[in-house]
Amino acid sequence: MNAVTIAGVGLIGGSFALALRKAGFAGRIIGVSSPATIEKALAREVIDEALSLELAVAASDLVYLAQPIQRIIEMLPGVDAAARPGTLITDAGSTKRAIAEAAASSIRRGRFIGGHPMAGKESRGVEEADADLFRGRPYVLTSREPELERWIERIGARLVILDPIEHDRLAAVVSHLPQLISTALAPVIGEEPRAASIAGPAALDFTRLAFSPYDVWADILATNAGPIDAALGVFISRLEELRTTLQSPDTARAFHRAASAARELRRASLSHQA
Amino acid sequence: MNAVTIAGVGLIGGSFALALRKAGFAGRIIGVSSPATIEKALAREVIDEALSLELAVAASDLVYLAQPIQRIIEMLPGVDAAARPGTLITDAGSTKRAIAEAAASSIRRGRFIGGHPMAGKESRGVEEADADLFRGRPYVLTSREPELERWIERIGARLVILDPIEHDRLAAVVSHLPQLISTALAPVIGEEPRAASIAGPAALDFTRLAFSPYDVWADILATNAGPIDAALGVFISRLEELRTTLQSPDTARAFHRAASAARELRRASLSHQA
Numbered sequence: 001m002n003a004v005t006i007a008g009v010g011l012i013g014g015s016f017a018l019a020l021r022k023a024g025f026a027g028r029i030i031g032v033s034s035p036a037t038i039e040k041a042l043a044r045e046v047i048d049e050a051l052s053l054e055l056a057v058a059a060s061d062l063v064y065l066a067q068p069i070q071r072i073i074e075m076l077p078g079v080d081a082a083a084r085p086g087t088l089i090t091d092a093g094s095t096k097r098a099i100a101e102a103a104a105s106s107i108r109r110g111r112f113i114g115g116h117p118m119a120g121k122e123s124r125g126v127e128e129a130d131a132d133l134f135r136g137r138p139y140v141l142t143s144r145e146p147e148l149e150r151w152i153e154r155i156g157a158r159l160v161i162l163d164p165i166e167h168d169r170l171a172a173v174v175s176h177l178p179q180l181i182s183t184a185l186a187p188v189i190g191e192e193p194r195a196a197s198i199a200g201p202a203a204l205d206f207t208r209l210a211f212s213p214y215d216v217w218a219d220i221l222a223t224n225a226g227p228i229d230a231a232l233g234v235f236i237s238r239l240e241e242l243r244t245t246l247q248s249p250d251t252a253r254a255f256h257r258a259a260s261a262a263r264e265l266r267r268a269s270l271s272h273q274a
Numbered sequence: 275m276n277a278v279t280i281a282g283v284g285l286i287g288g289s290f291a292l293a294l295r296k297a298g299f300a301g302r303i304i305g306v307s308s309p310a311t312i313e314k315a316l317a318r319e320v321i322d323e324a325l326s327l328e329l330a331v332a333a334s335d336l337v338y339l340a341q342p343i344q345r346i347i348e349m350l351p352g353v354d355a356a357a358r359p360g361t362l363i364t365d366a367g368s369t370k371r372a373i374a375e376a377a378a379s380s381i382r383r384g385r386f387i388g389g390h391p392m393a394g395k396e397s398r399g400v401e402e403a404d405a406d407l408f409r410g411r412p413y414v415l416t417s418r419e420p421e422l423e424r425w426i427e428r429i430g431a432r433l434v435i436l437d438p439i440e441h442d443r444l445a446a447v448v449s450h451l452p453q454l455i456s457t458a459l460a461p462v463i464g465e466e467p468r469a470a471s472i473a474g475p476a477a478l479d480f481t482r483l484a485f486s487p488y489d490v491w492a493d494i495l496a497t498n499a500g501p502i503d504a505a506l507g508v509f510i511s512r513l514e515e516l517r518t519t520l521q522s523p524d525t526a527r528a529f530h531r532a533a534s535a536a537r538e539l540r541r542a543s544l545s546h547q548a
Contacts, residue, residue, distance in 0.1 A: 118474050138472045160471045167472070173462060174469050178476040181455060183532040184512040188447060188505070190535025195448050196542030197434045198412045198441075200392050202452040203539065205479045210536035214529035221520045231462070232517045236510055238458040243506045246495045255488035258457040261464025262484035265477065268470030 013066030014129025023154035057082035069219035096164035114142035172227035182209035287340030288403025297428035343493035370438035372497035388416035446501035456483035
């Protein structure tokens with residue numbers, strides 16, 4: 001690769017640029033973002049130069065779309081129109097099906113591979129960009145692509161191949177469901193005026209995601225509505241079951257089953273990291 | 275105080291003994307527990323000596339009951355029968371109403387003050403006892419008692435006075451509800467075979483409580499059934515509301531309300547710690 005375009009030079013786009021550089025990428029890194037972001041990204045040397053989308057894409061072998069989901073979807077036709085034949089186009093959106101569908105109908109000249117780096121920070125923006133953000137973290141690609149896989153490995157991420165439908169179903173369970181639990185739980189605790197006087201680590205851990213910005217989540221909820229509804233449905237029915245059997249032997253079984261599932265999740269998680 | 279009985283020399287009872295000693299208590303610390311536990315507690319010098327319940331209580335100015343809730347309830351008549359008039363009796367049970375009711379009908383000679391140190395560890399047993407376990411953590415008393423309050427302050431805990439009903443209602447929301455969320459969520463994640471490949475910190479944080487031992491929780495669920503049912507009911511209806519409005523402006527409001535509640539919880543939590 002001689003040149004890469006990063007469209008959306010925020011936390012993820014900026015971190016990908018820094019990670020590529022640290023991993024030995026010697027070509028040009030071109031940023032496409034708002035003037036304020038470009039100024040900060042150039043000052044921090046996250047990107048080498050800034051161009052319009054058309055000029056940047058036309059000069060690049062890889063286009064990395066790191067904006068919000070709906071913006072990525074809107075950009076695809078313009079990116080394809082500007083791309084040289086065979087240009088690799090990938091994205092970092094948090095849901096994959098809607099983007100894959102949009103790419104299937106709009107990417108003709110380029111080759112589109114969906115991506116989702118499972119990494120983040122509490123604060124956003126290029127100021128927070130970090131060459132090691134992806135280190136040890138899962139990085140989903142929706143299909144195999146040798147060059148992209150090589151860079152993902154070089155930046156220290158853990159490659160996971162998942163088709164868009166499976167990615168979105170799993171993300172609904174491991175990420176979107178905890179988010180909505182936190183959003184629902186925080187006011188339940190907040191409405192008890194003296195709750196804070198005895199709140200321990202559990203109450204704080206379970207309400208941390210309540211700070212997630214809605215502007216990011218609006219796109220996730222809109223583009224993964226089916227799997228999220230299904231995950232909420234299963235979870236609510238498990239809670240209702242627990243509620244009706246709280247003092248029966250069924251609850252002993254529920255505790256044992258939960259401990260096994262939590263153990264298995266950790267075991268499998270560790271084996272993926274190994 | 276010249277002598278203290280610790281009944282149930284596990285993590286909490288053992289930590290209270292070590293904390294008292296570190297805080298300058300110079301009297302005798304007498305343990306009442308199973309032979310295996312007593313052996314370990316003497317070896318670690320958590321207690322000075324072991325006696326039968328009757329002899330220990332008869333010799334003590336403070337009796338600290340650190341067994342499971344139902345066991346505490348069963349012990350109260352025997353403790354009272356052995357106590358000298360005016361002996362201070364307190365407990366460390368995770369729910370307070372059922373114990374307070376039992377104490378009201380069985381404590382005649384002693385003076386009972388319910389207690390709940392909001393502290394713990396993932397592992398239990400006197401092996402894990404720690405003089406600093408209560409440091410900075412809330413320690414609930416169900417009524418005021420100057421001598422007990424003084425020792426709670428000296429061991430570095432943060433005194434919170436709550437009547438038993440209010441304690442149990444708040445505990446249902448800040449502690450019992452997160453536990454049941456974790457118990458319900460772990461299998462939902464565990465049933466997706468590839469979930470672990472993309473599980474991040476949220477999935478791990480939200481399933482950590484799934485390891486809580488059922489033998490502890492059976493007593494909590496049995497003695498706080500009403501408030502737990504109410505907390506589950508409110509939480510489930512909030513989740514259902516979110517589910518039906520996922521793509522409407524109501525969800526933007528729910529995210530903003532959750533962020534405010536989470537912020538307020540942290541602000542109030544810090545002000546309690548200050």
